[in-house]
Amino acid sequence: MASARIVTDALPAPADPPDPRAMPGHLRHGAGISLLAWVLERPDLAEQRIAQGLRKDRRLGSKDRPWVADTLYGILRRRRLLQTLLAAGGWQGEQAPEALWWAWQVLVRRLPGDEAPVPSAWLRGCEDPGTVLEPWGKDREPWEWLATVGSLPDWLARGLLEDRDLEQALAEVLAQDSRAPVVLRVAAHRTTRKTILEALHASGIQATAGRWSPLSIVIQGRVHLPSQPCWRDGLVSLQDEASQVVASLVAPDPHSQVVDACAGAGGKALAIAATAPPQVQVIAMDIRKHALVEARKRARREGLKIRTLPIQPEGPVPLQAGTAARVLVDAPCSGSGTLRRHPGLRWRWDEATALALPDLQVRLLERYADLVAPGGHLIYATCSLWRAENQGVVDRFLAAHPSWEPIPIIELIDNTEARDLGRDPVLTMTPHHHGTDGFFAAVLRAPKTV
Numbered sequence: 001m002a003s004a005r006i007v008t009d010a011l012p013a014p015a016d017p018p019d020p021r022a023m024p025g026h027l028r029h030g031a032g033i034s035l036l037a038w039v040l041e042r043p044d045l046a047e048q049r050i051a052q053g054l055r056k057d058r059r060l061g062s063k064d065r066p067w068v069a070d071t072l073y074g075i076l077r078r079r080r081l082l083q084t085l086l087a088a089g090g091w092q093g094e095q096a097p098e099a100l101w102w103a104w105q106v107l108v109r110r111l112p113g114d115e116a117p118v119p120s121a122w123l124r125g126c127e128d129p130g131t132v133l134e135p136w137g138k139d140r141e142p143w144e145w146l147a148t149v150g151s152l153p154d155w156l157a158r159g160l161l162e163d164r165d166l167e168q169a170l171a172e173v174l175a176q177d178s179r180a181p182v183v184l185r186v187a188a189h190r191t192t193r194k195t196i197l198e199a200l201h202a203s204g205i206q207a208t209a210g211r212w213s214p215l216s217i218v219i220q221g222r223v224h225l226p227s228q229p230c231w232r233d234g235l236v237s238l239q240d241e242a243s244q245v246v247a248s249l250v251a252p253d254p255h256s257q258v259v260d261a262c263a264g265a266g267g268k269a270l271a272i273a274a275t276a277p278p279q280v281q282v283i284a285m286d287i288r289k290h291a292l293v294e295a296r297k298r299a300r301r302e303g304l305k306i307r308t309l310p311i312q313p314e315g316p317v318p319l320q321a322g323t324a325a326r327v328l329v330d331a332p333c334s335g336s337g338t339l340r341r342h343p344g345l346r347w348r349w350d351e352a353t354a355l356a357l358p359d360l361q362v363r364l365l366e367r368y369a370d371l372v373a374p375g376g377h378l379i380y381a382t383c384s385l386w387r388a389e390n391q392g393v394v395d396r397f398l399a400a401h402p403s404w405e406p407i408p409i410i411e412l413i414d415n416t417e418a419r420d421l422g423r424d425p426v427l428t429m430t431p432h433h434h435g436t437d438g439f440f441a442a443v444l445r446a447p448k449t450v
């Protein structure tokens with residue numbers, strides 16, 4: 001049984017009323033409900049659908065769009081909580097977009113329940129959530145609390161509790177309720193962080209040096225990057241700080257080969273190339289050809305050279321085994337550390353597929369480990385907060401390959417800001433503790449002889 005404080009802390013804070021210059025309420029609600037209905041059909045595509053729907057709906061003005069977007073994101077982040085509160089009032093799933101929309105207005109915007117155009121009994125729980133949640137919670141397991149209050153699928157709620165208690169797990173989920181800041185990575189081969197910070201300040205942008213990566217800049221508030229010269233000139237890229245720290249763990253020696261086996265659109269491959277010593281060859285592989293095309297475009301923008309290599313999901317890898325000094329496996333994962341940016345991601349996987357992710361990750365690690373040269377490093381990373389996808393995968397790999405040796409990350413992180421991260425042998429960054437996306441990374445050294 002969770003404590004009453006957990007319930008109080010977990011309820012969304014009351015929100016401000018809309019701007020008085022916004023459109024009349026009934027039109028705004030109508031537009032929001034239609035958009036919500038469309039988003040609920042494919043919550044895994046929520047961000048795209050919200051952005052597209054807001055752009056297309058000509059009824060919405062500039063004062064309405066942020067309000068509608070905040071409401072939609074709020075509902076997505078708290079859908080299961082709203083459903084539980086509604087169900088206590090007799091709601092059985094009918095008129096879902098309307099019911100959820102008005103439940104949010106009552107719970108967060110303090111609209112009196114009898115002013116909403118749905119049965120007011122449904123909304124009683126949203127007027128006084130404590131009276132519903134306390135009896136509801138009496139016989140519930142911690143994972144049910146987490147799934148409901150944090151609005152997570154059951155498998156993820158259970159997974160997050162594998163190595164934390166309910167309070168810690170809820171803190172990680174709630175830390176992902178707010179919008180992620182814009183974080184830049186400075187192109188270290190072309191300029192310095194100080195120069196870019198000065199340029200941004202001169203344009204009136206509030207920006208500060210990030211705490212964890214020596215190349216990161218955190219922007220406060222919104223910014224239109226395409227109008228910034230540093231963006232146009234390819235001197236900065238978008239990349240979360242934790243992702244930057246993961247890339248820095250690759251740390252290749254001069255004249256060596258680095259393989260980024262799951263490179264996607266090249267976020268980490270480019271971060272590695274930008275800081276690599278001379279004559280390092282970075283090979284970016286992925287099963288998605290179009291992501292690699294994007295990686296090449298981004299490389300051109302930043303003035304970097306990488307080789308891209310599309311590969312098949314199974315079968316032999318078209319590179320010589322045992323030749324790469326560093327192999328990064330930034331594996332496909334639940335993405336449970338990136339819910340700030342992608343609130344709908346939690347609904348992307350059905351339970352069976354999600355529970356099979358750790359097996360896939362072990363297979364990928366096995367597959368790409370073959371490329372590592374004797375004594376070279378295999379870097380395994382995810383943007384997940386679920387132990388089974390993180391240390392669980394590493395433990396399984398090491399059990400099958402006892403001659404591989406974990407390298408404590410403190411040996412690889414050399415900037416003083418980030419040294420605080422090195423107290424554990426592996427890298428664990430989380431939204432709650434570090435204010436970054438959630439990331440895990442472990443570095444394993446291949447045996448010197450095979």
Ligand SMILES: C[S@@+](CC[C@H](N)C(=O)[O-])C[C@H]1O[C@@H](n2cnc3c(N)ncnc32)[C@H](O)[C@@H]1O
Nearest residue numbers: 261262263264267268286287288313330331332
């Ligand atoms: C977490 S994303 C990579 C993000 C990227 N490293 C970055 O920093 O932006 C995982 C990537 O793994 C790719 N992937 C999935 N299965 C794969 C496989 N069998 N081999 C290589 N890549 C794979 C996906 O297409 C996806 O781009």
